[in-house]
Amino acid sequence: MKIAILGMGAVGRGVLELVDGKDLGLTVTGLADSKSGLMDKDGIHIEEVLAAKQERGYCGDKSISATDIVEQADYDVLIEVTPTDAKTGEPATGFIRKAIARGNHVVTSNKGPIALHYAALQSLARKHRVSIRYEATVGGAIPVMHTLQHGLAGNRVLAIFGILNGTCNFILTRMAAEGLTYDQALLEAREMGYAEADPTYDVKGIDAAIKLVILSNTIWKRNVKLDDVEITGIDMLTTDALRLAEEQHCTIRLIAEAVPDRGVLRVAPRVLPKNHPLVVEGSLNAITIETDMAGEITLIGKGAGSRETASAIIGDVLFIRETHARGH
Numbered sequence: 001m002k003i004a005i006l007g008m009g010a011v012g013r014g015v016l017e018l019v020d021g022k023d024l025g026l027t028v029t030g031l032a033d034s035k036s037g038l039m040d041k042d043g044i045h046i047e048e049v050l051a052a053k054q055e056r057g058y059c060g061d062k063s064i065s066a067t068d069i070v071e072q073a074d075y076d077v078l079i080e081v082t083p084t085d086a087k088t089g090e091p092a093t094g095f096i097r098k099a100i101a102r103g104n105h106v107v108t109s110n111k112g113p114i115a116l117h118y119a120a121l122q123s124l125a126r127k128h129r130v131s132i133r134y135e136a137t138v139g140g141a142i143p144v145m146h147t148l149q150h151g152l153a154g155n156r157v158l159a160i161f162g163i164l165n166g167t168c169n170f171i172l173t174r175m176a177a178e179g180l181t182y183d184q185a186l187l188e189a190r191e192m193g194y195a196e197a198d199p200t201y202d203v204k205g206i207d208a209a210i211k212l213v214i215l216s217n218t219i220w221k222r223n224v225k226l227d228d229v230e231i232t233g234i235d236m237l238t239t240d241a242l243r244l245a246e247e248q249h250c251t252i253r254l255i256a257e258a259v260p261d262r263g264v265l266r267v268a269p270r271v272l273p274k275n276h277p278l279v280v281e282g283s284l285n286a287i288t289i290e291t292d293m294a295g296e297i298t299l300i301g302k303g304a305g306s307r308e309t310a311s312a313i314i315g316d317v318l319f320i321r322e323t324h325a326r327g328h
Helices: 010-021 046-056 066-072 092-101 111-127 144-151 166-178 182-191 206-220 239-247 306-325
Strands: 002-006 027-032 037-039 077-080 105-108 157-163 250-259 264-273 284-291 296-302
Touching (some): 002 066, 010 027, 010 046, 010 306, 027 066, 066 092, 077 306, 092 111, 105 111, 144 284, 166 182, 206 250
Antiparallel strands (some): 027 037, 157 284, 250 264
């Protein structure tokens, strides 16, 4: 199967390394970063590309753009892993629309297009008889979409609760374990590479809320938007609050929850017993799905990371290949 990749940040490099290091039967025929692009219908030499990116900061020919790759490269699946713009979803949404219109499948880790244009993109994919898959948008390596769409087929999902942001979970874990202030824990998260230079999206709960929108639209098809989510972050949380929770043998976690029958769609710090399934440590993510037949299912795993997120992308690509081969 031929794949084209847009984006050579941590996730894009992770995908390239996995394709190069494992016998997956995938050939990279198109590749673009923010400054350049490469096309070769017979396959791009991945080691050379990774070395070039490391040495000079771009992967290929500066006269070739991401748009050129989408419109002209010879590929079956477009892997779209460019940075997220949660307000407009661009330029990623434009790339995805063009690929689908060409009759190509799409796999993306980009939360913007899926959160903003889920229904329209699914409709377009159905029209052109291709798949758009986005496992990597929520929960990193955790196969939550596959579980919802396939493993729990036939179940009615009643509610979903989750820790969907590893940065917040790391900060809260460190505040509780060591008595650090929020600022001290944030500094440590930055030093460890868990927090961005500007951590606003993470600590104010926006990233978790975007993921909650994606989950809600996937499960209930209600076309909710970010503005529909009630959001409280962790940036105002004090060591006193955690100490009080500790005295009750509890702790605090940032929980995203959706319970349609009760009109609940929110992200907020919650006091939980220490033995609660969602009380995971460090940068882990955890998601509990409440269903009518299977009861409660809790998935726990690495919510971020180059190889971990690339794992979700590769899983989507191989799922498309298998279902396409069967004529679905």
